Amino acid sequence: MENCYLNLTVDQVAAMPERAQELLGFDVYDVTGRGNGVLGYYEMGNPKDLFRT
Numbered sequence: 001m002e003n004c005y006l007n008l009t010v011d012q013v014a015a016m017p018e019r020a021q022e023l024l025g026f027d028v029y030d031v032t033g034r035g036n037g038v039l040g041y042y043e044m045g046n047p048k049d050l051f052r053t
Helices: 010-014 018-023 047-051
Strands: none
Touching (some): 010 047, 018 047
């Protein structure tokens, strides 16, 4: 199993298309489909915020 969080820098991931970022886990995922079972928070926010300027 590979841990992309350790293999890629934030700059490398920021240069990728949004879909690639999502596939690497840089997005929140609603496991129930109703908004009450969310995985992937980063400091109580969406990890995509790392790439916004």
